[in-house]
Amino acid sequence: MAALMLQGCGSDVGKSVLVAGLCRLFTNRGLTVRPFKPQNMSNNAAVTAPNGKQGGGEIGRAQALQAIACRTPPTVDMNPVLLKPQSDTGAQLIVRGRMEGTWQAAAYQDRKASLLPIVVESFRRLEAQADLVIVEGAGSPAETNLRANDIANMGFAHAADIPVVLIGDIDRGHVIASLVGAHEVLDAADRGRIKGFLINKFRGDPALFDEGRAEIVRRTGWADLGMAPWLPAAARLPAEDAVVLERPLGSAPAKLTIAVPMLSRIANFDDFDPLRAEPDVDFRFTPPGQPLPVCDLVILPGTKATLADLAFLRAQGWDIDLAAHVRRGGRVLGICGGFQMLGRRIIDPDGIEGPPGEAIGLGLLDLETALTGDKVLKPVRGQLLGGAFEGYEMHVGRTTGPALSRPLLSSGGAVSPDGRIAGCYVHGLFAKAPARAAFLAQFGATTHAGDHSAVVDAALDEIADALSQCFDVEALLGIARVRLHDLEAR
Structure with missing residues (x-):
């Protein structure tokens, strides 16, 4: 079967968007x-449908x-290894x-080497289902200090015998x-x-870079396979990396102002993409070091x-801002971990998130959360204030x-009894x-x-x-290695 791997000269070069675009192009x-x-690192995750x-x-x-x-529906084989950072040096x-x-x-x-057979097995299952598998690398293959036991870039490409295109x-x-630097630092086998x-992401007249492409x-000696312009439509796709939150959308007069603190381990922030796109909503991510705005x-x-x-929120003084917001009559909504923070207490007796411990919550809802038991992973549908939703739960606790x-x-x-504080575990609510x-x-406000x-x-x-x-x-x-005559026959 046919496969192609897109690797990048670094993170956030647009690999995910280009893979998605090529997936749709060839599907069409x-x-x-x-x-x-093979391996992803992100706190923005999705839940697949139950399988048997x-x-x-x-x-x-x-x-x-x-x-x-x-x-096609997502499956766990599409991303067999996912790392979800919990600290600067540790990840789930x-x-x-x-x-x-x-x-x-x-x-x-050291653990990575034992994961390579699992990764290849998942790839082979997808390969058996498809005319073409498009593979996304992670980071850059030019990070040669990570080459030993690699399963995300060239280590996987060699194991599965897949050709690579570099972005x-x-x-x-x-x-x-x-691009030239990557060529220089890669060994002969990886380079080949x-x-x-x-x-990717060219702005202006593409002819102005013809000489640059020829120089590469x-x-x-690599083939020039094209140059993508800046793609405005990419802004309408769910983002995976929290770096995009630092690029605020333009504000306009709105009927509803929403503020979301950018927690250090913020997860599934694409929950809010539908709200950010609403003209009646002035949506603001608040970065660390800044107070929550009046909203x-x-x-x-x-x-x-x-x-x-929760400790990070308090270190920013956002708990004080939040208390003032509530005193002014403002509303608060907690999603998943944010929902847990709204309660009176959170305990982690088994050290699920780190050393065992507990903390006093924000005390805005009469609840307690224990971070114990298996992780809840399930699709959910129901009603929010009479309006139908479809989402998913993904949480420990x-x-x-x-x-x-x-x-x-x-x-x-x-x-809450006065209706101004609310929370739930459901992602994708809007x-x-x-x-x-x-x-x-x-x-x-209206949609x-x-x-x-x-x-x-x-x-x-x-x-x-x-x-x-x-x-x-x-x-x-x-x-x-797609058979072009088979494609033409279709």
């Missing part, structure tokens, strides 16, 4: 396509998006959708040095696996480390207390138009869009069309 041409990422006796599992948000691009390890404890960075380097980001500058390069070809609603987002981020007798959703959650409309109506999935789907088609015009698509198919 009639191929059965599957996405794959086994429940749902976790994969990176980018692979769930790429599955949408392929018009997810293997084929299931939590396998927390690993420190140094120890994980350079011209928006950052020094793209010639990035790269069959060509793509340049001359110095590397109508504060949303405490999900986090990969509830106790650590059991929450109990009187506030649960006043549920926010038909499926659970809690609301993606469906009926739930979003009901939620906004409380504040005198101006349908289901957010339609926005994402249209963006994928727009990106696919753009890539079809600027990439050498036939050359990419040839490198991937």
